[in-house]
Amino acid sequence: MVQVIEYPVTATFAWSKHKLPYLVSGTYSNAIDPNFSSESKLELWSINQINNKEPIFSLNSDSKFNDLDWSGDNVTIAGALDNGSIEIFKFNQENDSIQSNELIKNNRHTGPIRSITFNPRQDNLLLSGGEGIINSSNSAKTLPTINNIQNTTSEIFIYDLNDVDNPETLPMSPNMTMNRFETISSLAWNKSLSHVFSAAGNTSAVSIFDLKAKKEVINLNYINPTTGMKEIFSVVEWHPKNSTRIATATSNNISNPLNATANAGDSIYIWDLRNSNAPLQILSPQQFENNTIVGHTDGIQSLDWCAQDETFLLSSGRDNSIMLWNPDSGLPLTKYPKRNNWCFKSKFAPNFPEIFASASLDGKIEVQTLQNIPTISDEEENNSKQQESETDFWNNVSTEKVVEKATVFNFQAPSWYNNIIEPAATWSFGGKLVSISKDGKSININKPNLPGYFQDNKNLEE
């Protein structure tokens, strides 16, 4: 297949759940448009479209997007807008179109919405979070405050899409007393329990909420032994099957006053909530041979735990890099070619995890395959380049396009390959059948007795 398809947009995105997936993109709010345009678009792309410069469908939106999600039934797309609105779109596969445009009427957000996600088990439940403006009635609001942190507070709402047209109906909001987020940067529903979700903001704790208890039930934090500081968590992601496993990632931004000294790189923590005192694994930047650092050196912005294989975790961040990890063993698997700017979202295609998309502030959404192994011709090209004369080098440098390949640290095959038990049975000469046992561990050679077929077999002399 095509190694890389790229769409020329600075946009957040969501995949559809089709086997040959669509991708919907929404103009990203945290980027400056090269033409200083304030236009915002929702655009539809396909992974097998021939012209990748133009979307297959496009429509305008009132405000730029911070996040997008596509419901499990492929029908509804929800956009988290920077102006505080939630926009709902309907996808029509018959003519590859998206119908605009209704804003959720009972929306209670007062500020930009940062994260939005459909419940994986109930398509009508939508979780959104962001920062809200503290609504104070006194005149102090208009005066500049010294500590501007107190001007915002986080907002989390759960909407029932079957009942959003009534402005009188209030969305559900969990009680957030333990963790005082000023904003929400990441929200994730538990993949097996539809009443549990988690949130990360700009604080040193990740909150786990249970909607049955209507409140926060667990507060995860970690003191980094090197710095003695609590890690600042920016992203949360649940294990695809195990309801008590969660991954959290840090963004120890140097500009963050809470953690000014701790910029020794960022890590992913794998937890089992049954022991929330100590993580199971820490995926930290490591030094590999020839002094290359493998891992995130700055601000992790997204995580995606592969639904089909829980030994794959994809991460990307402000260090422009995209990494694939095995969260069980803690080993880095693959380092993908660096982007030219912050990489804020990387996601597997939900029903075609052979590929993933990543969005960066470099102006592109790139779709690439999980594997991109250097071939013999790449090596030859590399060798011939190193033997180039100085003149040739400077003659070629402006026209050559450097195609960087992924660096593989461990060749770990995904579960949808053949690395499952294959009771392969193979015929060979003399009517012998070699088969692999049911547990995939042993081998048997039989000579099945089929009257009229093998009793007079003389092929051995062939």
Place this chain on the structure above:
Amino acid sequence: MVSIANPHSDLIHDTALDYYGKRLATCSSDKTIKIFDIEGGNQRLVDTLFGHEGPVWRVEWAHPKFGNTLASCSYDGKVLIWKEENGKWSQIAVHSTHTASVNSVKWAPHEYGALLLAGSSDGKVSIIEFEENGSLTPIVIDAHSIGVNSVCWAPAVVEEQNKSLKQLRRFVTGGADNLVKVWKYESNSKTYSLEESLEGHSDWVRDVAWSPSLLSQSYIASVSQDRTCVIWTQVNNDGPWKKTLLKSEKFSDVLWRASWSLSGNVLAISGGDNKVTLWKQNLSGSWDSAGEVQQ
């Protein structure tokens, strides 16, 4: 007859008995290949071959006229060629033209020379000819847009063309695009072209097997994750391919592998239910169960 328990430290993916039935090669997720001597009911480990960096999916013996030679393919994107000389196994060639997992590898009928066919998740198949001077000249073609799962050569057939005899060199591929494709060698352009794209599955085609028997009909079996097996037949190496379902109702689980016996056209099918079932064609052209292999 012969049973080998736990030879590898991880799952075994493929096995191959050599031409004389005396040597068995096995490959595994433990990244190794093992060679056993089989003598009557006994077996003895001869060697363990290290070289792949990922799970090894398939092993295949070359025809004995090329010596004790083995090809293997792996998730690491490579095809390795191994040879035994003076009792010692060594890696003699690396074929590194694919950018993703190589899922299937097959030696051509020996009449064509040392010719190897490989299919990869990068969507391509490659045909490599090992020449006398040791060089490799790969032909690479786009086969299935989202990955090739299996490849298989047709048996060597000679056909008459303009009163001269010519080889009809063909192979079949099965892909993640749910298609089965038949390819044919064009001696003028020295490349392979698509002869037929066969639609009959609704999910990934996991294995394709071209019957090695030279009968008046060509037989291809394709098995799929859609839990069906299709038998494709063509009369006189020409004309349309006819589709017959091996069994009208679906199998109880995903099907992984199909293998034709070297004579007699008995098909062995194995699948996710861990059963190996045998099938043969009856006089009316449909397929009857010929039992289940007890493991």
